[in-house]
Amino acid sequence: MLIGRGKQLIESRKNFTIRLSDEEREQVGHDARVNNMKASDYVRYLIIHAGKADTSFAYDRRDLLRQISGLCNNYNQMTKTANGCGYVFDRTMKDANHLMEQIKEKMKELADKWR
Template identity: 30%
Template sequence: MENRDKSGEKAISRGRPAKKKEKLSCSINLKLTEQDFNSMKQKAEKLGMKATQYAREMVLKGSVKLRFSLEDLDLMRKLSGMANNLNQIAKQANKSGFSNSAMEVIMITEQIRRLLNDR
């Protein structure tokens, strides 16, 4: 089916062409023990994947590209917030002198140590 403009001529399509995604039409029936299945499911969940997606990548590639786990994402979010706080304290220290901001810096440094030692 071709796109045509009002005059009947072939219209030039604009924009990014649609991705042609190959449909998954073939299947393999795989039987696992309950223990093996739970182990695979846990590994997939740690990577934020579904069990079938995890199994497919293991079969085709022999390994799964490691993504950030939910724990890693939470840690990065917390560290980002603390970095933002440190930047605000540094700005405040430049205005009013470091001695006024020293306690805040010590508290945040201790929070970062605890966060990293909990891993």
């Protein structure tokens, strides 16, 4: 489409309004200045080049935290029982060690997701 002075071939643009807090607007302005761009050009660049947002992230993180909490609760119940009895069976220690390994794996998975 030919638009503008001198009838240049430029793609027409439509307005799109978003609501930002003062802090968010300042961040966009700062980032645009650092990249030597106008705010609208910077946001457009982010939209085109940033890719898709993973909306399941919050649910995955919440699920991992719930799993870790459950494993820790089981571990605490085992240690409470062992402390109350005054002795621990080998099988109980193996189960406790297995739970601790699961907790470590889930924590590592959670840390990897947060990176």
